[in-house]
Amino acid sequence: MSHQGYVATPPYSQAQAGMGGYPPGYGGVPSQPLYGHYGALPQLFPAAAPGALKSPVSSSSGAPPLPCSAQFSPGGQQNGPPPQRFPPPAVSAPPMSSYGQPPQSPYHSPPSPASAPAEQLTTQLGAMQISGYGPGPMQSSQSPTSSAPQPSFQSPPPTMGHASLGPPTPQMASPTMAAGPAMGAMATGPPMGMSGALSSPPLPSSGGFQQPSGPPGQHGFPQQQGPYGGPMAAPQPGFPGAFPGGPAQMAGPPQKKLDPDSIPSTTQVIEDDRARRGGQVYTTNLRGQVPPLVTTDFVVQDQGHASPRFMRCTAYTFPCTADLAKQCQVPLAAIITPFATIPKNETPLYLVNHGETGPLRCNRCKAYMCPFMQFIDGGRRYQCGFCTCVNEVPAFYFQHLDHMGRRVDFYERPELSLGSYEFIATLDYCKNNKPPSPPAFIFMIDVSYSNIKSGLVKLLCEELKTLLDKLPREEGAESSAIRVGFVTYNKILHFYNVKSTLAQPQMMVVSDVAEMFVPLLDGFLVNFQESRSVINNLLDQIPDMFAVTNESETVFAPVIQAGMEALKAADCSGKLFIFHSSLPTAEAPGKLKNRDDRKLVNTDKEKTLFQPQKRIYEQLSKECVSNSCCVDLFLFPSQYVDVATLGEVPLHTGGSVYKYNNFQVQVDGDHFLSDLRKDVEKPIGFDAIMRVRTSTGFRATDFFGAIYMNNTTDVEMAAVDCNKAMTVEFKHDDTLSEDPGALIQCALLYTTISGQRRLRIHNLGLNCSSQLADLYKSCETDALINFFAKSAYHTMLNQPLKNVREVLVKQAAHMLACYRKHCASPSAVSQLILPDAMKVFPVYLNSLMKSPALVGSVELSTDDRAFHRLTVAGMGVEETQALFYPRLIPLHSMDVGSEAVPAPVRCSEERLSDGGLFLLENGRQLLLWLGQACPPDLIQSIFNVPSFAHVSTEVISLPKLDNPHSKKLHSIIESIAGQRPYSMKLLVVKQKDRTEMLFRQHLVEDKGVHGGASYMDFLCYVHREIRQLLT
Helix, strand or coil, X not given: CCCCCEEECCHHHCCEECECCECCCCCCCCCCCEECCCCCCCEECCCCCCCCCCCCCCCCCCCCCCCCCCCCCCCCCCXXXXXXXXXXXXXXXXXXXXXXXXXXXXXXXXXCXXXXXXXXXXXXXXXXXXXXXXXXXXXXXXXXXXXXCCCCXXXXXXXXXXXXCCXXXXXXXXXXXXXXXXXXXXXXXXXXXXXXXCCCCCCCCCCCCCCCCCCCCCCCCCCCCCCCCCCCCCCXXXXXXXXXXXXXXXXXXXXXXXXXXXXXXXXXXXXXXXHHHCCCEEECCCCCCCCCCCCCCCEEECCCCCCCCCXXXXXXXXXXXXXXXXXXXXXXXXXXXXXXXXXXXXXXXXXXXXXXXXXXXXXXXXXXXXXXXXXXXXXXXXXCCCCCCEEECCHHHCCCECCCCCECXXXXXXXXXXXXXXXXXXXXXXXXXXXXXXXXXXXXXXXXXXXXXXCHHHHHHHHXXXXXXXXXXXXXXXXXXXXXXXXXXXXXXXXXXXXXXXXXXXXXXXXXXXXXXXXXXXXXXXXXCCCHHHHHHHHHHHHHHCCCCCCCCCCCHHHHHHHHHHHHHHCCCEEXXXXXXXXXXXXXXXXXXXXXXXXXXXXXXXXXXXXXXXXXXXXXXXXXXXCCEEEEEEECCCCCCCHHHHCHHHHHCCCCEEECCCCCHHHHHHHHHHHHHHHHHCCEEEEEEEEEEECCXXXXXXXXXXXXXXXXXXXXXXXXXXXXXXXXXXXXXXXXXXXXXXXXXXXXXXXXXXXXXXXXXXXXXXXXXXXXXXXXXXXXXXXXXXXXXXXXXXXCCCCCHHHHHHHHHHHHHHHHHHHHHHCCCCCCCCCEEECHHHCCXXXXXXXXXXXXXXXXXXXXXXXXXXXXXXXXXXXXXXXXXXXXXXEEEECCCCCXXXXXXXXXXXXXXHHCCCCCEEEEECCCEEEEEECCCCCHHHHHHHHCCCCHHHCCCCCCCCCCCCCHHHHHHHHHHHHHHHHCCCCCEEEEEECCCCCHHHHHCCCCCCCCCCCCCCHHHHHHHHHXXXXXXXX
């Protein structure tokens, strides 16, 4: 059975003179090209003017031209393209800059009026064909010689013969549409089978992809380190820039900018999902159903499977056999956020207490009681859904079954009817079989010269006086059970006794950092409410004590060692908040040297820049995890600090790294304090261990995240918070069958902030199928990109970046080629056909390839690249989605009366306009871009200054003014800030200002500022790879 997904035909589907054996003048212009948006029925537009010639493309491999020189015979004529279906552009598109050069700025020129039909066709020559997704019959394309419409549905197109290299026969198969059965993303989604593949003359089969002739070294994809390494060299021959249209010039081929609306749009996919599923209740009563996208607002009602807030999968239908999985190469993985925040309008997790007997578990596989257990023998026994072992039901748990074989108390027991719930754990689940103590927070402040001089220490001490009142507490508790302690350090460490009975705090100094010990136990970790006056006294004194310090050297490893030893001595779990400024160069364990060598970039040794320098930090990670000591690191560097090494312990203990380059209190103070407040106040569990169990036939094999693995099955985290997600990959070890499906149970054992030991259980059931079409239909692009990012960032420690990038492209091409071969309707190999559920996967993958960690550019600091790599390690699906495809929100046209955030536009420079005001956010940064022709009244109402020239890029916050535009903008920024786990510093960027580079590097559909292809070029490159696989 054939299925059809997103169809696009790139320019090389048309034969070109001198390429593929098609002679000049072959073929004609179809009378009525077919246009339409995805999701909408196609409409017919007027025919082109007779004899209108198309300007040929210089590309040989996809929608945008690649930098190879193309030579055509003079006087030749471009072969007429097949009918195309995509939205006609409202303005004539600007010329394209040569690949690898910084993009031109198309938004500087005013828009021109709409093109005439003939010009539209010229503009869109070779642009990709978009097939409709909407339900209902599709209109087939018109034959060049007929004006009558074809029947609505036709059989798949006949196989077209290879081009003859001899004299041509002047005939061409009439383009037909292939209609397959409906294949929507899910039951509620639009069918995708009705999207027809429009045929076009295929390339000859000899050797797959054909390169046009040209000077040596000019063929194929760009020459650079790896497919997307550093920036390209100078413009390449045979690649023209602007061309006004008109008769075809074959020798120096004219090039019109391809219509970017003709390729799949991420913003459109997001809007479509919101329109279809936004605001609805998503009930989890069906196995293997695909949830709404992470960008859609919806309410979850748990009815037996875990909420997508806790677990999302790369595919919700697994292939039945390992051979099928190997054939398609779609990674089978789950992204698990066990502590995800539950919105106020959803039911919090139920807590189940079975007393001293503890939670019920399968005797063989140790899976916990859940909805997948089947009760038999009148309720006296149950069969495990994971390993099929039959277990006895304990007397206290016995209950009769109803006429459907379900327990009478089914709806009264959360563990039988819900996908997620918690058990109170017994002493068997506690260390040394005794209840844990409440955890502790230790604040460790670097008081070296740079932190004192910048004002950081004073700012932090002032903030802690109020912040400690907001320590996390159990629901309903009057105060937090968390204890606090304080350490300051430079080359030596100072511990403080803040016992409530003291009038003044006492300092104890440890100068022997080689043999670290904690000089006091009683009075170091205290309850803030009881010792408030002593602690406030200490926080007042610290900035003055070190005000005249000249000490610039610091230690680092001994600081972590000291904090861990203190928690160990107090026999409790906890977290260290370390505020550090510089490379630890003082003589001590863990001393580091500056190894920042940009000459290693794009060499095989580049990976060493991201590996920790010293084994002591790996050992420290292991000890911290075993002693339940989590580390959060706040860095304030003014130069290289080796983030790759300093971030090692936070990464493996479930902690976070924050970084503020060249910290200034006036500029970065609010940003830092906001991050600190969120970090201290967020929900958290300590001393966590997680096990992922699966039903027979597959198992969890690889784990990525801010985690520590001591063996192959147990995921250990000194602490786990609401923002930390682990990505788990699954592999087959046997055949899966369709009836029971594939079942996953994630069990997290942890200590609450009040010191109670609990088990949090998440269960999810997936479908299994022997049809690859079912797998592709159930894929989730956002989860796939999370998996690819984490696995690539993990691999880059051991492989050259060039190899990592190549593997990413090859696997993506393999996934899409397999879909094309096994699931799509037969059609010309020159067409790009994408699965509906993965049609925007290429834009995300290209963005990942251009990310700081993978791009391989000497212009980016090593620390920034390592920091990016560390932060992505713990990200969930929602965060990676925003990071790899930022939101670009137009503000100049916003409806000030509406409460909604304006719909974002595509993340490309072409969407900007001289008179526009745009807000870009990616979950980590907030950039406000201001066009040079922005209306003065808008500037006045937002910035409170009269014109563009008066706007300062130094401002860190916008004034709150009493007008609709200002109020609306502030509400948008607050809305975005509320959705994101990290605080975002606002940066104002003016058009043509030097700061614009910072903004442009986030426009992921354009060429990368630091290297890397545009979305259009990348789509071509992937298509070329697919064609090589298919031929």
